[in-house]
Amino acid sequence: xxxxxxxxxxxxxxxxxxxxxxxxxxxxxxxxxxxxxxxxxxxxxxxxxxxxxxxxxxxxxxxxxxxxxxxxxxxxxxxxxxxxxxxxxxxxxxxxxxxxxxxxxxxxxxxxxxxxxxxxxxxxxxxxxxxxxxxxxxxxxxxxxxxxxxxxxxxxxxxxxxxxxxxxxxxxxxxxxxxxxxxxxxxxxxxxxxxxxxxxxxxxxxxxxxxxxxxxxxxxxxxxxxxxxxxxxxxxxxxxxxxxxxxxxxxxxxxxxxxxxxxxxxxxxxxxxxxxxxxxxxxxxxxxxxxxxxxxxxxxxxxxxxxxxxxxxxxxxxxxxxxxxxxxxxxxxxxxx
Numbered sequence: 001x002x003x004x005x006x007x008x009x010x011x012x013x014x015x016x017x018x019x020x021x022x023x024x025x026x027x028x029x030x031x032x033x034x035x036x037x038x039x040x041x042x043x044x045x046x047x048x049x050x051x052x053x054x055x056x057x058x059x060x061x062x063x064x065x066x067x068x069x070x071x072x073x074x075x076x077x078x079x080x081x082x083x084x085x086x087x088x089x090x091x092x093x094x095x096x097x098x099x100x101x102x103x104x105x106x107x108x109x110x111x112x113x114x115x116x117x118x119x120x121x122x123x124x125x126x127x128x129x130x131x132x133x134x135x136x137x138x139x140x141x142x143x144x145x146x147x148x149x150x151x152x153x154x155x156x157x158x159x160x161x162x163x164x165x166x167x168x169x170x171x172x173x174x175x176x177x178x179x180x181x182x183x184x185x186x187x188x189x190x191x192x193x194x195x196x197x198x199x200x201x202x203x204x205x206x207x208x209x210x211x212x213x214x215x216x217x218x219x220x221x222x223x224x225x226x227x228x229x230x231x232x233x234x235x236x237x238x239x240x241x242x243x244x245x246x247x248x249x250x251x252x253x254x255x256x257x258x259x260x261x262x263x264x265x266x267x268x269x270x271x272x273x274x275x276x277x278x279x280x281x282x283x284x285x286x287x288x289x290x291x292x293x294x295x296x297x298x299x300x301x302x303x304x305x306x307x308x309x310x311x312x313x314x315x316x317x318x319x320x321x322x323x324x325x326x327x328x329x330x331x332x333x334x335x336x337x
Contacts, residue, residue: 003039006161007048009157017030039204055094056095057095058099059097061098061099061104062105066108068086071084088124091129093129093130098134100135100137102147106146106147113149116152169186172212178211178212179278180215180243180274185208186306191232192205193205203232211232225241243274246271257282257294260294261297276303280309280310280311284318288324291311308324308328
């Protein structure tokens with residue numbers, strides 16, 4: 001499923017868990033996001049917490065010793081007591097995100113099973129205002145995973161997620177990722193997420209986000225190519241570097257927007273993707289009318305849809321511009337879902 005769909009399910013689960021924090025186990029359904037590395041599973045949990053103004057405690061289970069995770073046992077008179085683990089929140093509201101679940105040793109997974117099912121470790125309980133979400137990679141990815149105990153699997157709601165182009169570009173636009181990256185993955189969507197088990201680097205939504213950072217370093221051409229190859233692998237880097245040369249040939253956007261009725265319409269699909277991405281980046285309340293006039297001239301109206309969707313992901317207020325509203329209601333009603 002798309003990450004946006006998984007996000008909707010996770011949010012419903014969070015509401016249910018908080019409302020049923022003291023209810024029956026069956027009423028507290030805990031989602032488990034499973035998918036390839038670099039998809040953005042952690043990012044959507046952080047986004048939910050940010051949007052809801054909640055705390056977010058990320059517990060990377062593979063990085064904990066079992067004693068740390070459960071809380072160390074110490075002497076207490078003639079007996080023993082378990083100390084409160086440092087990750088356990090004491091109060092407030094938030095999301096407890098159990099990450100790297102299948103990468104952790106089975107001893108940690110058994111502790112996680114108690115956290116998921118009983119909202120506690122030993123005598124230390126999770127506050128009522130907190131919800132639990134878990135995530136991990138697929139066993140088939142050979143990401144150091146261990147077989148999950150059946151009693152833990154039975155306590156989780158498995159949500160299998162995969163990379164989605166529109167979701168990724170929407171996220172990139174909201175976070176200010178380089179428009180060249182957005183344009184490229186629209187042009188070559190097969191490179192959005194191309195996992196290779198034996199490769200040191202391969203393309204993923206996370207690695208392309210980092211390529212955006214690399215582009216800002218001011219490296220010379222050779223060093224930039226090597227850095228990008230080290231992040232997404234050589235095949236994807238070669239295609240991307242070639243696309244950057246196309247991107248440099250894009251017409252002056254300010255001139256295009258100033259003269260929407262006479263500006264050249266690109267024939268080359270690569271240039272058209274580059275122009276569309278640049279228009280989405282440049283579109284504002286002041287120039288939206290001219291951008292729409294240019295888009296109406298495009299013979300391939302799906303590119304117009306790309307521009308509008310990506311621009312709205314960057315600035316939701318554009319939806320209130322009359323020209324944008326009219327395009328959505330007429331030309332775009334079958335293109336924007």
